[in-house]
Amino acid sequence: xxxxxxxxxxxxxxxxxxxxxxxxxxxxxxxxxxxxxxxxxxxxxxxxxxxxxxxxxxxxxxxxxxxxxxxxxxxxxxxxxxxxxxxxxxxxxxxxxxxxxxxxxxxxxxxxxxxxxxxxxxxxxxxxxxxxxxxxxxxxxxxxxxxxxxxxxxxxxxxxxxxxxxxxxxxxxxxxxxxxxxxxxxxxxxxxxxxxxxxxxxxxxxxxxxxxxxxxxxxxxxxxxxxxxxxxxxxxxxxxxxxxxxxxxxxxxxxxxxxxxxxxxxxxxxxxxxxxxxxxxxxxxxxxxxxxxxxxxxxxxxxxxxxxxxxxxxxxxxxxxxxxxxxxxxxxxxxxxxxxxxxxxxx
Amino acid sequence: xxxxxxxxxxxxxxxxxxxxxxxxxxxxxxxxxxxxxxxxxxxxxxxxxxxxxxxxxxxxxxxxxxxxxxxxxxxxxxxxxxxxxxxxxxxxxxxxxxxxxxxxxxxxxxxxxxxxxxxxxxxxxxxxxxxxxxxxxxxxxxxxxxxxxxxxxxxxxxxxxxxxxxxxxxxxxxxxxxxxxxxxxxxxxxxxxxxxxxxxxxxxxxxxxxxxxxxxxxxxxxxxxxxxxxxxxxxxxxxxxxxxxxxxxxxxxxxxxxxxxxxxxxxxxxxxxxxxxxx
Numbered sequence: 001x002x003x004x005x006x007x008x009x010x011x012x013x014x015x016x017x018x019x020x021x022x023x024x025x026x027x028x029x030x031x032x033x034x035x036x037x038x039x040x041x042x043x044x045x046x047x048x049x050x051x052x053x054x055x056x057x058x059x060x061x062x063x064x065x066x067x068x069x070x071x072x073x074x075x076x077x078x079x080x081x082x083x084x085x086x087x088x089x090x091x092x093x094x095x096x097x098x099x100x101x102x103x104x105x106x107x108x109x110x111x112x113x114x115x116x117x118x119x120x121x122x123x124x125x126x127x128x129x130x131x132x133x134x135x136x137x138x139x140x141x142x143x144x145x146x147x148x149x150x151x152x153x154x155x156x157x158x159x160x161x162x163x164x165x166x167x168x169x170x171x172x173x174x175x176x177x178x179x180x181x182x183x184x185x186x187x188x189x190x191x192x193x194x195x196x197x198x199x200x201x202x203x204x205x206x207x208x209x210x211x212x213x214x215x216x217x218x219x220x221x222x223x224x225x226x227x228x229x230x231x232x233x234x235x236x237x238x239x240x241x242x243x244x245x246x247x248x249x250x251x252x253x254x255x256x257x258x259x260x261x262x263x264x265x266x267x268x269x270x271x272x273x274x275x276x277x278x279x280x281x282x283x284x285x286x287x288x289x290x291x292x293x294x295x296x297x298x299x300x301x302x303x304x305x306x307x308x309x310x311x312x313x314x315x316x317x318x319x320x321x322x323x324x325x326x327x328x329x330x331x332x333x334x335x336x337x338x339x340x341x342x343x344x345x346x347x
Numbered sequence: 348x349x350x351x352x353x354x355x356x357x358x359x360x361x362x363x364x365x366x367x368x369x370x371x372x373x374x375x376x377x378x379x380x381x382x383x384x385x386x387x388x389x390x391x392x393x394x395x396x397x398x399x400x401x402x403x404x405x406x407x408x409x410x411x412x413x414x415x416x417x418x419x420x421x422x423x424x425x426x427x428x429x430x431x432x433x434x435x436x437x438x439x440x441x442x443x444x445x446x447x448x449x450x451x452x453x454x455x456x457x458x459x460x461x462x463x464x465x466x467x468x469x470x471x472x473x474x475x476x477x478x479x480x481x482x483x484x485x486x487x488x489x490x491x492x493x494x495x496x497x498x499x500x501x502x503x504x505x506x507x508x509x510x511x512x513x514x515x516x517x518x519x520x521x522x523x524x525x526x527x528x529x530x531x532x533x534x535x536x537x538x539x540x541x542x543x544x545x546x547x548x549x550x551x552x553x554x555x556x557x558x559x560x561x562x563x564x565x566x567x568x569x570x571x572x573x574x575x576x577x578x579x580x581x582x583x584x585x586x587x588x589x590x591x592x593x594x595x596x597x598x599x600x601x602x603x604x605x606x607x608x609x610x611x612x613x614x615x616x617x618x619x620x621x622x623x624x625x626x
Contacts (some may be wrong), residue, residue: 013516084521085481085491110514113495118483121446126577129476139581148581154473160583167577205490209509210520225621251622274476282618293586300589304618306609313596318591321616322609326597334606339623342610 002044005101006032007169010052010064011111017060019223020107024065024174024234025050027134029068032104034136035145047071053088055081064074065190067180072192083111086205089118091197096123098305103147104169107176109143110300116173118133126164127171132178156274156293176222177280219253219269227281229272230260233288233309233328237265242332245286248347254318257289273298293318349402349503351393353466354449355386357414358473382417384533385468390535393466394411394425396501403427407452409437409445423541423549434558436572444575446482447615452557454488455564463503465528469494480530490523496534506620525550
């Protein structure tokens with residue numbers, strides 16, 4: 001009788017949880033339910049468990065339970081106050097060896113990517129990056145269901161499904177916004193287990209001397225409800241001013257395709273796509289974006305997509321709910337006016 | 348004397364990759380192979396610090412014999428020595444097997460000629476995993492700074508390095524003991540113009556080739572190539588085609604009408620509720 005454990009890394013900095021952590025708990029719950037019958041037949045149970053490191057972060061463990069964790073392992077120590085690769089990787093490796101999880105999911109954020117490669121190597125197991133599909137399925141030759149991790153490769157042109165046979169945990173990193181938020185249940189009950197793992201400052205091997213916060217506005221396109229994105233069709237950096245105006249009207253932010261970022265028209269923080277951010281807004285307006293696959297994989301989960309392009313054959317129209325064939329420099333100003341009129345009518 | 352090791356990868360230029368619309372497979376012909384752009388910037392940073400501190404740069408690359416061209420390019424950019432790690436037995440390696448192979452090579456070089464800093468690009472543009480740098484560092488037991496955008500100081504005497512790394516929320520200034528590993532963003536250094544002597548040297552330079560049997564380094568056959576790779580590709584396919592929505596032509600029905608229609612549909616779908624109120 002064993003426990004099949006599905007782990008999600010709960011990422012926090014300065015007590016602020018990265019929402020991808022909750023998305024991972026949602027995926028872990030779904031995967032656990034896919035093996036529940038199989039586990040029962042073998043006399044096993046399943047559990048969704050959160051892994052949380054930090055200093056004085058216990059309230060976050062309670063939140064994790066409300067997002068679906070049966071149990072949270074808490075490594076609470078001053079050495080974990082700020083994220084650093086060595087102590088975090090060492091702490092997680094130690095508890096993974098102790099509890100032997102079957103599946104381990106980590107957010108594909110800058111912090112998560114830094115961590116995941118180190119943990120997987122220390123555990124000598126497989127890690128699949130940036131998964132867009134995760135399922136537990138029966139695989140020939142394996143007595144138990146295995147994790148099928150699907151990820152885009154070659155700029156989204158190919159979808160590869162990766163298997164990690166004979167090694168545990170089966171690890172995957174998952175980009176924010178690829179999977180939906182799970183329900184929040186304020187009544188949920190769970191267990192918090194404090195793990196006592198001591199790592200010295202010496203072993204931490206890094207000392208953070210200073211944090212520099214970005215000057216001016218910072219964009220967070222990943223969790224924006226409305227994104228107005230521009231592509232090469234803008235013709236130059238000035239075009240983003242117009243998009244900014246529309247975005248402001250809609251309470252949204254400005255996104256961009258890779259060529260605009262490569263050309264230096266706008267900063268990387270705005271880039272949507274395989275090499276930029278994955279987004280899941282309610283409304284995505286694509287202006288002058290042709291729709292290369294690598295862009296589409298980053299935005300096709302938007303609830304509603306309006307595409308504007310001069311070229312009626314632009315592939316962006318394939319994913320758009322409504323496509324407008326026309327000059328964006330006529331369409332966008334018209335859109336700004338009509339939205340203003342709609343807002344006034346409602347006011 | 349400063350000794351930098353730079354690990355580079357030759358990759359297909361993914362901005363040029365196309366799919367055959369009939370067969371649905373990758374069209375590889377005519378796709379140029381390039382030095383992974385992030386690796387080129389990592390090498391540029393190593394060259395900058397070699398100029399400041401004196402010393403040398405060793406470049407390694409695991410890949411097929413064709414990767415020789417990128418290793419020559421590294422010499423052109425200012426590397427002193429370059430090594431191709433190439434053997435059929437390394438083929439099919441995933442990130443775990445790759446980090447093992449590179450770590451073995453780095454350790455063998457380090458034993459003869461101690462390394463101060465290992466430079467990687469932040470990720471390769473063909474796989475985009477960003478997993479190999481941290482993996483190698485774990486195996487070496489050296490600290491790693493990922494997403495490095497600048498090196499403030501390398502103090503060889505006191506064995507410390509201070510660098511800036513960019514995270515999603517801020518820039519961190521971090522100090523680590525040497526030897527250390529870095530994965531680099533493009534901001535770390537601009538690509539230098541090749542000085543004429545380096546350019547001329549690169550034309551005649553023959554990179555060393557290390558294989559499983561060349562005797563430079565020992566490899567556990569169970570930890571390299573397919574055998575050493577926990578992950579396997581189970582299946583591959585092209586993404587499902589989305590069902591296209593409606594397309595309207597502003598030139599035919601007029602811009603105002605086209606926009607009105609698009610906004611009506613957006614409003615009807617409920618996505619503008621929070622902005623406009625109601626549905």
